[in-house]
Amino acid sequence: MVKKLKICCIGAGYVGGPTMAVIALKCPEIEVAVVDISVPRINAWNSEQLPIYEPGLDDVVKHCRGKNLFFSTEVEKHVCEADIVFVSVNTPTKTRGLGAGKAADLTYWESAARMIADVSKSSKIVVEKSTVPVKTAEAIEKILSHNSKGINFQILSNPEFLAEGTAIEDLFKPDRVLIGGRETPEGAKAVKTLKDVYAHWVPEDRIICTNLWSAELSKLAANAFLAQRISSVNAMSALCEATGADVTEVSHAVGKDTRIGSKFLNASVGFGGSCFQKDILNLVYICECNGLPEVAHYWKQVILMNDYQKTRFVNRVVASMFNTVANKKVAILGFAFKKDTGDTRETPAIDVCKGLLGDKAKLSIYDPQVSEDQIRKDLSMNKFDWDHPAHLQQPSSPTAIKKQLSVVWDAYEATKDAHAVCILTEWDEFRNLDYQKMFDNMQKPAFVFDGRNIVDAEKLRSIGFIVYSIGKPLDAWLKDMPAVA
Numbered sequence: 023m024v025k026k027l028k029i030c031c032i033g034a035g036y037v038g039g040p041t042m043a044v045i046a047l048k049c050p051e052i053e054v055a056v057v058d059i060s061v062p063r064i065n066a067w068n069s070e071q072l073p074i075y076e077p078g079l080d081d082v083v084k085h086c087r088g089k090n091l092f093f094s095t096e097v098e099k100h101v102c103e104a105d106i107v108f109v110s111v112n113t114p115t116k117t118r119g120l121g122a123g124k125a126a127d128l129t130y131w132e133s134a135a136r137m138i139a140d141v142s143k144s145s146k147i148v149v150e151k152s153t154v155p156v157k158t159a160e161a162i163e164k165i166l167s168h169n170s171k172g173i174n175f176q177i178l179s180n181p182e183f184l185a186e187g188t189a190i191e192d193l194f195k196p197d198r199v200l201i202g203g204r205e206t207p208e209g210a211k212a213v214k215t216l217k218d219v220y221a222h223w224v225p226e227d228r229i230i231c232t233n234l235w236s237a238e239l240s241k242l243a244a245n246a247f248l249a250q251r252i253s254s255v256n257a258m259s260a261l262c263e264a265t266g267a268d269v270t271e272v273s274h275a276v277g278k279d280t281r282i283g284s285k286f287l288n289a290s291v292g293f294g295g296s297c298f299q300k301d302i303l304n305l306v307y308i309c310e311c312n313g314l315p316e317v318a319h320y321w322k323q324v325i326l327m328n329d330y331q332k333t334r335f336v337n338r339v340v341a342s343m344f345n346t347v348a349n350k351k352v353a354i355l356g357f358a359f360k361k362d363t364g365d366t367r368e369t370p371a372i373d374v375c376k377g378l379l380g381d382k383a384k385l386s387i388y389d390p391q392v393s394e395d396q397i398r399k400d401l402s403m404n405k406f407d408w409d410h411p412a413h414l415q416q417p418s419s420p421t422a423i424k425k426q427l428s429v430v431w432d433a434y435e436a437t438k439d440a441h442a443v444c445i446l447t448e449w450d451e452f453r454n455l456d457y458q459k460m461f462d463n464m465q466k467p468a469f470v471f472d473g474r475n476i477v478d479a480e481k482l483r484s485i486g487f488i489v490y491s492i493g494k495p496l497d498a499w500l501k502d503m504p505a506v507a
């Protein structure tokens with residue numbers, strides 16, 4: 023009888039959970055175990071209420087769970103039994119010591135690698151699923167080979183390109199799957215084994231095989247290119263406001279050039295999410311370490327432009343409201359870093375809210391998928407602290423901002439008696455709110471600051487709102503109250 027292939031994934035997060043669920047669905051003959059040190063997270067994966075919100079994920083998990091998909095805290099047991107071990111643990115930005123604020127912190131990766139070496143009794147393919155610095159595979163190889171008791175480990179790089187909110191769609195129909203391996207007969211064999219897994223549903227011409235360093239660097243490069251597009255369009259949005267051009271028209275005209283393409287050209291209050299900033303900082307650090315300061319400086323600008331965009335938004339809000347928001351109620355609609363996810367990691371809402379709180383505003387926040395606990399935690403946490411396993415995070419100190427902040431479960435409640443509304447996430451439901459009703463219950467003059475360009479500004483102006491839309495021609499009111507960035 024042919025032995026059943028066993029896969030184990032260390033890290034049951036936004037990447038480990040969905041990717042393994044899809045592998046289990048598409049490869050019914052493979053047994054997949056997803057393991058994590060976080061007991062609550064594994065309990066949630068085994069419950070009706072999954073730990074992450076992702077359209078389509080529930081169906082996939084329900085279909086496979088208990089058949090060929092298992093979630094467990096028995097990390098060592100499943101690693102020991104597996105033929106292929108994916109590692110999808112956190113790779114946060116270092117907050118201390120050498121490279122603090124830039125370099126990737128590989129603590130979790132290293133401890134996973136040491137554990138694999140300790141518990142293994144048979145040869146394994148170890149797959150880097152986390153986003154890691156170039157040359158991490160070499161470091162992992164060293165750890166594994168120094169502790170391996172003669173066992174053969176092959177390291178592959180198989181970075182993940184899914185985006186949150188569309189993870190299942192992206193996994194079902196990836197633009198490409200990338201597999202990097204050693205250019206040796208054993209390396210090629212390992213690449214083939216992983217390729218055969220994906221070939222269950224991904225067309226062969228979409229599976230790209232490269233050397234290890236190209237695969238590792240391509241992931242950082244892809245995220246840097248994507249974020250760069252957003253920073254480019256956001257830079258244009260500032261110029262649009264200064265000149266009377268309309269950023270939506272400019273994006274459309276520019277994106278029609280097939281060499282440029284139309285996707286990812288939406289101006290916004292800034293990009294967020296767990297990876298763009300982290301991965302670019304990591305890229306900048308790698309460039310610096312390789313004696314390439316000009317290249318480092320080039321990519322750093324993508325982050326600086328993103329920070330500028332968030333600051334510019336806050337300044338615009340404050341300047342338009344007579345240069346002070348002290349004790350004024352400001353409604354925040356949307357806190358997640360994009361629609362269709364409850365994820366708040368590095369959401370631009372954190373910096374915007376902190377900026378407004380710093381100017382003594384009273385905030386009333388509504389997001390359809392983010393809990394009050396999460397919002398309070400995010401607003402009291404230090405930068406980069408979020409990207410660690412939950413049980414290692416600092417407890418929040420919500421008292422400092424308690425009085426200035428309320429979190430409500432309805433957009434109308436949030437905007438009642440407010441002076442202004444800030445739209446920070448492009449949730450579809452915000453497009454179709456009853457803005458007349460909202461206006462009637464707000465203080466006057468009533469403002470809408472649309473950080474996602476989702477409202478019909480003309481319609482809102484006809485109701486009586488003063489409207490600011492990123493990168494659009496300014497109302498006379500806003501022109502008279504210039505914001506200094």
Ligand SMILES: NC(=O)C1=CN([C@@H]2O[C@H](COP(=O)(O)OP(=O)(O)OC[C@H]3O[C@@H](n4cnc5c(N)ncnc54)[C@H](O)[C@@H]3O)[C@@H](O)[C@H]2O)C=CC1
Nearest residue numbers: 033035036037058059060110111112113130152153182411
């Ligand atoms: N979130 C996303 O959309 C994407 C993330 N990535 C990358 O994938 C990696 C994971 O990201 P997420 O899934 O978002 O993170 P996450 O924080 O949601 O999940 C990571 C999980 O690993 C667990 N963990 C940490 N150390 C462990 C250990 N030694 N043993 C067992 N479990 C351990 C944590 O408890 C946590 O549940 C990161 O490197 C990230 O850059 C890549 C593509 C997309």
Ligand SMILES: O=C(O)[C@H]1O[C@H](OP(=O)(O)OP(=O)(O)OC[C@H]2O[C@@H](n3ccc(=O)[nH]c3=O)[C@H](O)[C@@H]2O)[C@H](O)[C@@H](O)[C@@H]1O
Nearest residue numbers: 182183184185186252286287288290293294295297359360
């Ligand atoms: O490595 C990762 O973690 C992932 O990072 C991004 O995915 P994600 O962060 O989930 O979401 P995106 O859709 O890329 O959005 C990121 C941020 O950019 C913003 N954005 C996006 C597009 C746009 O035109 N304008 C814009 O401001 C979004 O609102 C969001 O805040 C990449 O798109 C994925 O390919 C990658 O795998």
